[in-house]
Amino acid sequence: MTTINPIGVFDSGVGGLSVLREIRRELPGEDLLYVADSGHAPYGDKSGPLIEARSIAIVEFLVSQHAKAIVVACNTATGVAIETLRARFSVPIVAMEPAVKPAAMHTKSGVIGVLATSGTLVSNNFAKLHARFGADVNILVQACPGLVEQVEAGDLSGDKTRALIEQYVLPLLAQKADTIVLGCTHYPFLASLIQEIAGSSVAIIDPAPAIARELRRRLASIKQLSPEARAGTERFWTSAAPDETKQVISQLWQVDVEVLGLPNVSSVEATLKN
Numbered sequence: 001m002t003t004i005n006p007i008g009v010f011d012s013g014v015g016g017l018s019v020l021r022e023i024r025r026e027l028p029g030e031d032l033l034y035v036a037d038s039g040h041a042p043y044g045d046k047s048g049p050l051i052e053a054r055s056i057a058i059v060e061f062l063v064s065q066h067a068k069a070i071v072v073a074c075n076t077a078t079g080v081a082i083e084t085l086r087a088r089f090s091v092p093i094v095a096m097e098p099a100v101k102p103a104a105m106h107t108k109s110g111v112i113g114v115l116a117t118s119g120t121l122v123s124n125n126f127a128k129l130h131a132r133f134g135a136d137v138n139i140l141v142q143a144c145p146g147l148v149e150q151v152e153a154g155d156l157s158g159d160k161t162r163a164l165i166e167q168y169v170l171p172l173l174a175q176k177a178d179t180i181v182l183g184c185t186h187y188p189f190l191a192s193l194i195q196e197i198a199g200s201s202v203a204i205i206d207p208a209p210a211i212a213r214e215l216r217r218r219l220a221s222i223k224q225l226s227p228e229a230r231a232g233t234e235r236f237w238t239s240a241a242p243d244e245t246k247q248v249i250s251q252l253w254q255v256d257v258e259v260l261g262l263p264n265v266s267s268v269e270a271t272l273k274n
């Protein structure tokens with residue numbers, strides 16, 4: 001392994017690009033590999049074994065591409081599969097977690113709202129977070145079916161997206177939440193609309209910058225940071241039709257990018273048998 005080996009990042013779809021952009025900001029010299037499992041998005045309503053099998057197959061692919069570290073840029077995959085991934089792979093793995101701790105420290109009203117997928121909200125990892133902070137603050141949880149699909153379709157501000165956000169956010173405000181956690185990596189792409197609907201007095205918390213700093217610390221601790229003077233590159237793969245995913249990745253990444261089809265990991269049935 002050399003310091004210029006790439007970092008592998010994945011999500012159920014394009015949401016993890018909100019993490020990738022923070023990694024790019026924090027670590028300009030790193031080469032980044034990104035897998036969008038768009039052929040299986042959303043993960044939020046899929047079974048645990050399927051999400052775990054997909055996560056294993058994608059990490060295997062990223063390791064085969066010589067990744068020196070992995071970022072699970074998906075709260076749902078983290079909630080379901082992180083223990084298995086860490087037990088199975090020796091490469092350092094950094095993972096998402098809804099930012100309940102910073103929200104608990106920030107709130108003045110004592111009420112925080114967590115927007116996430118139902119998969120994340122029913123996970124053991126989230127139960128542990130709830131147990132840790134739920135005594136100090138009132139944690140309102142809100143599953144948001146449909147929002148991931150809106151981001152996957154590149155619809156960040158249309159009528160349907162707005163109506164869904166109103167449906168999910170207004171009840172939190174009515175219960176005096178003054179801090180809202182974006183507990184799914186797709187939601188930062190909706191942050192301006194969420195802020196507009198919630199009002200400027202409500203804080204919106206995205207854990208992605210903290211994840212990027214954590215990645216820097218992990219790489220520094222094993223002396224695997226690449227030289228900052230390099231210009232890092234990005235490469236993208238998808239398990240859906242590359243032409244379709246290319247459009248939305250290019251929209252969200254704000255650059256016209258090339259997107260390749262993900263090889264050899266498209267058969268969930270085969271992975272589930274392993």
Ligand code: DGL
Pocket residue numbers: 011012013015016041042043044045073074075076077117120148183184185186
């Ligand atoms: N972006 C992912 C997350 O952070 C997955 C959402 C989904 O596919 O349901 O949870």
